[in-house]
Amino acid sequence: MTNLVIGAGLVGITSAYELLKRGQSVTLLEQQEGPALGASFANAGMLTPSMSDPWNSPGVYKYLAKSLFNPSSFMCLRLNAIPSLMGWGVKFLRYSSEPYFNAALKDNFNLTTYSLRKTQEIADKYDLQYCRKSKGTLSIFNTPEDFAVKEDLYKKLSKLGLKCSILNPDEIISLVPSLASIRSQLHKGIHYYQDESGDAHxxxxxxxxxxxxxxxQIQYGVxxxxxxxxxxxxxxxxxESEFIPAKRVVVASGANSPSILxxxxxxLDVKPAKGYSLTINVDGVSGLPSLPVLNDAMNVVVTPLGNRLRLVGTAEFSGFDLSIDKKRMAALFEMFEYMYPEIASQVDQNSATPWAGLRPMSCDGKPFIGASKIKGLYINSGQGPLGWTLAMGSANLIADIMLGAPTEIDAKPFSMIRADRNISV
Ligand SMILES: Cc1cc2nc3c(=O)[nH]c(=O)nc-3n(C[C@H](O)[C@H](O)[C@H](O)COP(=O)(O)OP(=O)(O)OC[C@H]3O[C@@H](n4cnc5c(N)ncnc54)[C@H](O)[C@@H]3O)c2cc1C
Known part of the structure; x- marks a missing residue:
């Protein structure tokens, strides 16, 4: 009998691959007609140990409360989604306290660094082609206040082992010359030179x-x-039409995992957080950046992916609604025009491809990876805003756990029963 993996996104495909590599028979089941057409389709493309911080950071509740009155803020809570978020939302806020946040930051950093190493290994082994870049990511800050907000976090991450350089405006421009047009507005930058990027799809x-x-094996349309x-x-x-027997089952169905479980x-304490991207063909356009640049205060990132640029921003708690808000897309393009006016003047906004996807957000900012209370049933889900970064590491952990092999890093912080948080699945 085979092992079934439900969901052919980043997490399901990597899990299936790692199980197969360990000598198991595996079948992926995917409801769509192709691979990675959910959240893994058009994300921001960053592999970032530098972003190991959970979104439920201290003070997030003030931010979310304000967003009810400001629908254009980066992380936005829609009024009509509140009833569906009740239990999860209380935990999301509860785990935003300083001690929980610091513990989750450390756990996530262990997993993101492990995962990036596993991604690099497999990319090198097969020479996988996915517009990979190993030049890091750059965060830019317009004011000392904006920089101060991130300084504390970057110091915590540095203590955990993250490597990065603080750049002055001249150094920023020498790394990304096309930011020269906004030089007078740049205060500082942080170059996380160990991060990578590439197209997840x-x-x-x-x-x-x-x-x-x-x-x-894979079966589509199931x-x-x-x-x-x-x-x-x-x-x-x-x-809908049949029973498929299995020795073991892995639920890796992104934001839809709770409904299956x-x-x-x-x-499973996982809820969807919608994000948007806009992908622009930049064939023949000059002055392109060579690494993802994040405008930290605006929460917008522009990632180069081969002959495309991808603009990404926003997180909305609005249930499973995947509709695209045109105002948000226009705002995204405006921020791009602000960051890169010369590049923006060479592209046609109307030719940009809009997309929305649902990040599977766990209530405490860490993924759920491990055995459930049912024998033979495993969960690998809730990677939230970091699923591309975390996929290969999560897959290695789940495959080792399923086969009773020692894991390379401590998997306990991601287990279904979080001893420190009173979470039990
Ligand atoms: C705008 C945006 C930007 C992002 N940027 C980044 C980034 O820069 N770096 C990063 O690390 N992460 C990023 N992420 C997060 C990352 O994309 C997600 O965490 C990741 O794609 C989740 O992968 P997944 O496999 O769990 O879910 P999905 O990719 O959604 O895959 C789940 C699959 O399960 C299938 N499925 C669901 N239910 C069933 C069912 N009942 N039967 C069969 N199949 C089913 C779905 O069709 C889907 O294909 C971003 C996300 C968004 C939305």
Whole structure:
């Protein structure tokens, strides 16, 4: 009997690959007609140990409360989503206290650095083509106040082992010459030179090809409706039309994981946070940046991906709604025009491709990776805003856990039962 992995996004494909590599028979089940068409399709493309901080940081509640009255703020809570967020939301706020935040930062940093190493290893091994860049990421700050907000975090991360350089405006311009037009508005930058970037969708397709070549199976157009158990042991999954038997099952279905787990009375504290991107073809455009640049106060990032630039910003708690708010897309393009006026003048805004995806956000800012209370049922979900960064590390952990092998880093902080937080799945 095979191992089933539900969901062919970043987390499912990498998990399936790692299980197969450990000698297991594996079948991926995906409801869509192709790989990585959910949150993994058009994200910001950054692999960033430098962003290991959970979004529920101290003070987040003030920010979210204000966002109710300012729909253009980066992280925005929609009034009509509040009822669906109740239990999760209370935990999200509770775990934003300084001690929880610091503990989660440390746990996430261990996993992001491990995961980046695993991504690099596999990319090198197969020479995977996904517009990979190893030049780091750059955060820019317009004022001393903006920089001060990040200074505390960067010091904490540096203590944990993150390497970065603080840049003055001249150094910023020598790293990214096309920022020269806003030189007078630059205060400082932080170059996280160990970060990487690349197109997550292309990575998924390239790794999936290796998985299939090695004998892995995938079925598209298969939507899992419920999990089947007997005597507290997984027996398989039910789709609309059939029962598929399984030895073990991994739920790696992104923001949809809780609805699948509900069928066996497991309450997974994961909710969707919508984000937007705008992808622009920049064939023939001059002065392109060579690494992702994040305007920290504006929360907008511009990432080069081969002959495309991807602009990303915003997080909305608005349930599973995937509609695209034109005002938000226009605001995204305006920020791009502000950062790179000369590049923006060479591209046609109307040719940009808008996209929205749902980040699977856990209540405490850390993913859920491990065994559930049902024998043979495993969960790998809730990677939130860091799923591209965390995918390979999470996949290695889940595969080792499933096969009873020692994990390379401590997996306990991501287990279903978080001893320090009173979370139990
Ligand atoms: C705007 C935006 C920018 C981002 N930028 C970054 C970034 O720069 N760096 C970073 O590290 N992360 C980033 N992320 C986060 C990252 O993209 C996500 O964490 C990651 O894609 C989640 O992967 P996943 O495999 O868990 O979910 P998904 O990619 O959503 O995959 C889940 C899959 O499960 C399938 N599925 C669901 N239900 C079922 C079912 N019942 N039966 C069968 N199949 C099912 C879905 O169709 C889907 O294909 C960003 C996200 C967004 C939205």
């Amino acid at each position: 292309l990575f998924c397709k390239a790794l999936l090809a290796k998985y299939l070549e090695a004998g892995g 939507s899992v409706k419920s999990l089947a158990i007997s005597n507290n042991k997984i027996t398989g999954v039910n789709t 509900k069928s066996v009375n497991i309450n």
